[in-house]
Amino acid sequence: MSATKPTLAHVAARAGVSISTASLAFSESGPIASATRERVLAAAEELGYRGPSALGRQLRSGRTGIVGVVFGDALRRTFRDPVSISVLDGVTRTLGERGLGVLLMPGGTHYDSPDGMNPLLETAAVDAAIMLWGGHSSDPVYKILHERGIPVTICEGAEVEGSPTVSVRxxxxxxxxxxxxxxxxxxxxxxxxxxxxxxxxxxxxxxxxxxxxxxxxxxxxxxxxxxxxxxxxxxxxxxxxxxxxxxxxxxxxxxxxxxxxxxxxxxxxxxxxxxxxxxxxxxxxxxxxxxxxxxxxxxxxxxxxxxxxxxxxxxxxxxxxPLAIKGEILAEVTIDLINGNVGAPIVLDTAVVNGTTSGPAPRR
The missing domain is CATH 3.40.50.2300 (Response regulator)
Structure with missing residues (x-):
């Protein structure tokens, strides 16, 4: 094989199929026989072809494969909070398993932009956003995202038409x-x-x-x-x-x-x-x-x-x-949201756990 980087055209030629058929084999969609798909994938392995360009897929699909997570405070404070870390772990793990990445976006109001908001809210290319701690229809963060046409999932906030919500009791x-x-x-x-x-x-x-x-x-x-x-x-x-x-x-x-x-x-x-x-x-x-x-x-x-x-x-x-579970659910409903499905509000149960820091009232 030459030192030229293999392309989809090379794979199609090796497998004896058209380029469009080879593309369908990688997208795992469309009318293509399983034997043909296996032949294309085997040819790709022989040539060392890793698959279509991620950027190319994004351009064709109109999606970025990225979900923005707005956490509303300085990153250094968020990562001192085990609650935020646990929820973020559930979010990122679940999205990652579905091939989606995460962009963390502080939502505070201490930036040099005209409205004081994080410029990423105005410019970041994301398929959807999760407002991690609160949100409502008149929230400036929500308004920016909504005006851009970015679907939003709200954690522990108000119910907003078109935005799924996840909270606890x-x-x-x-x-x-x-x-x-x-x-x-x-x-x-x-x-x-x-x-x-x-x-x-x-x-x-x-x-x-x-x-x-x-x-x-x-x-x-x-x-x-x-x-x-x-x-x-x-x-x-x-x-x-x-x-x-x-x-x-x-x-x-x-x-x-x-x-x-x-x-x-x-x-x-x-x-x-x-x-x-x-x-x-x-x-x-x-x-x-x-x-x-x-x-x-x-x-x-x-x-x-x-x-x-x-x-x-x-x-x-x-x-x-259930912090990690909350994060997993936030990710799942956001994936549904990207696909055009807005689920009903989800409310998770809580439970009292007795420890050593409470006891009978002192007699005084």
């Missing part, structure tokens, strides 16, 4: 873990929330209206907070954090457990519901820095069910959600 999970604390005798319960948005926080929230309409961009935070109220608990205090970070949990603990922030020291909580496991881990550390024992003096519960081996002997009492 976090309101029910939050209610269940609050009930767990009530069953242990706790009556003074505080909450460390993920960002609430809508003018709330960061800091103490003094005027939260449980009956107010949902703020669409911050659905998970409000759903989880309302789950606490669903259990019949009015929190003694609510601290809105700036994000799911251990240090934010430490700040929350310092404030929620400070007697100076209460009219009467007897109002200081004996339990704190944190809206993520990273926040809960920070609350545990913050409580101990104040000289409090966990769970003897204060119980701490989280949300997510992630593995945090660096907590040592502590095992968080938490709400487990």
């Amino acid at each position: 976090d309101r029910e999970g939050s209610r269940a873990i609050t009930q767990h604390l009530l069953d242990s005798g706790h009556t003074r319960i505080a909450v460390a929330t993920l960002p609430l948005g809508g003018g709330f926080g960061p800091g103490l929230v003094s005027d939260y209206d449980i009956d107010a309409p949902d703020l669409p961009y911050w659905y998970p935070s409000h759903r989880r907070l309302r789950g606490v109220y669903d259990a019949g608990v009015t929190p003694v205090a609510i601290w809105s954090t700036q994000g799911s970070l251990v240090e934010e949990g430490q700040i929350a603990a310092t404030n929620l457990l400070n007697p100076a922030n209460y009219v009467d020291a007897s109002q200081v909580p004996t339990a704190i519901v944190a809206q993520s496991d990273l926040l809960a881990a920070g609350v545990v550390q913050g409580a101990r820095q104040l000289g409090l024992r966990v769970p003897e003096d204060v119980s701490v519960v989280g949300f997510d069910g992630v593995d945090l081996p660096w907590l040592g002997d502590d095992k968080l009492t938490t709400v487990d959600q």
